[in-house]
Amino acid sequence: MAGALVDCHDVSVVLLDRLIPRRLYPGADRVGHDLTALRYDPRVRVIAEVDWYWGPAITGLARLLRAERPDVIVLQWWTAATLHTYLLLSRLAARNGIPVVIEFHEIQDTGESGIPLVAPYCRRYLKRLVRRASGALVHTDFDVQQLKSVLGTDVLDALAVRVAPHGPYDHIGKLPRRSEASDDLAARDGGPVRVLFFGLIRPYKGAEDLIYALDGMTDAQAAQFDVHVVGETWEGWTLPAEAIRASRHRQRIRFENRYVSDPEVAEYFATADVLVLPYRRGSASGPLQIAMSHGIFVVMYAVGGLVEAVRDYRGAILVPPGDIDALRDAILSIVARRGQRFDDPHTWLPVRRAIESLMESG
Numbered sequence: 001m002a003g004a005l006v007d008c009h010d011v012s013v014v015l016l017d018r019l020i021p022r023r024l025y026p027g028a029d030r031v032g033h034d035l036t037a038l039r040y041d042p043r044v045r046v047i048a049e050v051d052w053y054w055g056p057a058i059t060g061l062a063r064l065l066r067a068e069r070p071d072v073i074v075l076q077w078w079t080a081a082t083l084h085t086y087l088l089l090s091r092l093a094a095r096n097g098i099p100v101v102i103e104f105h106e107i108q109d110t111g112e113s114g115i116p117l118v119a120p121y122c123r124r125y126l127k128r129l130v131r132r133a134s135g136a137l138v139h140t141d142f143d144v145q146q147l148k149s150v151l152g153t154d155v156l157d158a159l160a161v162r163v164a165p166h167g168p169y170d171h172i173g174k175l176p177r178r179s180e181a182s183d184d185l186a187a188r189d190g191g192p193v194r195v196l197f198f199g200l201i202r203p204y205k206g207a208e209d210l211i212y213a214l215d216g217m218t219d220a221q222a223a224q225f226d227v228h229v230v231g232e233t234w235e236g237w238t239l240p241a242e243a244i245r246a247s248r249h250r251q252r253i254r255f256e257n258r259y260v261s262d263p264e265v266a267e268y269f270a271t272a273d274v275l276v277l278p279y280r281r282g283s284a285s286g287p288l289q290i291a292m293s294h295g296i297f298v299v300m301y302a303v304g305g306l307v308e309a310v311r312d313y314r315g316a317i318l319v320p321p322g323d324i325d326a327l328r329d330a331i332l333s334i335v336a337r338r339g340q341r342f343d344d345p346h347t348w349l350p351v352r353r354a355i356e357s358l359m360e361s362g
Contacts, residue, residue: 001074001103004167004348005355006043012070013044014061014089018051019081026111026234036262038171050085058085062092069096072359075133078105080112080122087125090132099134101358104143106283107150110204111235127151135160135358137351140305143283160361166309167348169289172265192226192252193338195331196272198265198287201231201257206278206301207240213276213328214249222249224335230268232259269294273338278327282306291315295341299330315342 005011040046048061065073073093075086093100107126113119130136130151136159138144144163148156197207207229214222229240244255260268269275269290274297277288283305291298292313300306302318310316317333319326 001076001167001348001351001355002044003041004352006041008352008356009071011044012047012068013040014047015049016051016082016085017049018053019079020052026232038262052081052085054085054088058088061089065092065098066096070098072355073098073100074137074355075100075102075129076105077102079109080118080126083122083125083129086129087132090129094132099359100132101135101137101355102130102133103137104147105139106143107146110281111202123150127155130155130159133159135162135361137162137164137354137358139164139166139284140308142305142308146283160358162354162357164350164354165346166284166289167351168293168344168346169286170293172262172269172290172293193224193334194271194273195225195227195334196268196275197227197229197231197277198268198275198290199231199277199285200259201229201233201237201240202235203237203239204280204282205231206280207231208243209278209322209324209327210276211240211243211247211253212324213278213331214252215247216324216328217249217332219249221332222252225252225331227253228256228268228272229253230256230260233257265290269296272296274299274331274334276300276327276331277306279303279306280321284309289346292342292344292346295344297334297337297340297342299327299334301327312345313342315340 002011002013047064048057050057050061073089075089090100108119108122138147138161141163144161197210199205201207210227210229214225214227229244233241241255241257244250244253247253275287275291277285277298277300279285279301281304285306288298288300288306288309292315295315297315297317298310298313299317299319300310301321303321307318310318317330319330
């Protein structure tokens with residue numbers, strides 16, 4: 001987003017570094033490791049890094065806001081771990097006459113919503129944060145309905161809301177794309193179709209359904225696929241690992257049970273033919289955005305905001321939620337079409353225009 005806005009605006013960024021105490025973070029072992037290839041445009045200023053406990057950085061940020069008075073502050077919302085900091089920033093913004101826009105990725109992380117007291121804390125104080133905002137940006141109409149159900153129609157109706165599709169994950173570098181001719185040759189030569197599940201392994205992600213779909217194939221059908229399951233286990237969700245160990249087609253599966261670096265991400269997606277996302281629910285998906293940027297097939301359950309996210313993407317195959325047989329059949333349908341690649345219809349322009357519209361209305 002910063003890269004899209006900086007073409008027309010002066011953009012500064014405040015980074016939220018440590019969101020929660022390290023001992024409470026599921027990926028604590030990799031804290032401090034540089035795993036991302038994301039770098040800001042040189043024109044974007046990083047003006048502060050703030051931890052959950054604030055420290056002196058928040059005092060310096062308060063002085064900076066008072067001195068520079070930006071035209072708008074955009075808060076990116078996806079977890080209640082940011083809520084106390086955002087409440088403070090919104091108060092500082094109000095004191096200095098700075099409008100606040102909230103970009104919603106989802107209402108609350110599914111893992112933290114099950115922690116005692118966290119869900120009611122989020123609902124109560126998120127309403128307070130939203131009442132201090134002048135506008136909100138969401139990425140699907142489904143998200144609008146989710147916000148209404150959590151915040152109430154009265155709260156949301158008092159807010160200027162814009163809907164814009166999420167921009168592409170084009171910071172994940174692409175390897176040189178294989179030509180259609182080489183893909184078609186590989187398909188004719190009988191090379192296996194490369195199936196990828198990618199992302200944190202959590203209960204709502206449904207990775208085990210991919211394994212069940214593979215197990216529903218005959219030996220001859222399964223021999224047409226190489227399946228890669230790549231991701232770090234969170235919330236103690238070991239069912240996918242257990243399904244892999246017990247699979248009748250175990251030899252077709254590679255399980256990379258860790259958080260991988262961005263260069264590795266690029267490699268996995270550049271060599272995949274199809275991404276499978278058997279999510280139980282979802283407003284958005286980083287792996288989905290990466291898959292569309294790489295132009296590969298996506299097979300997914302038709303749930304939540306994900307249906308809208310792929311509405312204009314020709315490589316998406318939607319199946320009924322929880323229907324393992326339909327998931328299997330959709331994966332099998334890729335065999336005859338594995339050489340196809342698709343254009344990603346998404347750009348950051350709608351997001352930029354939505355932010356600009358909210359700035360004008362605020």
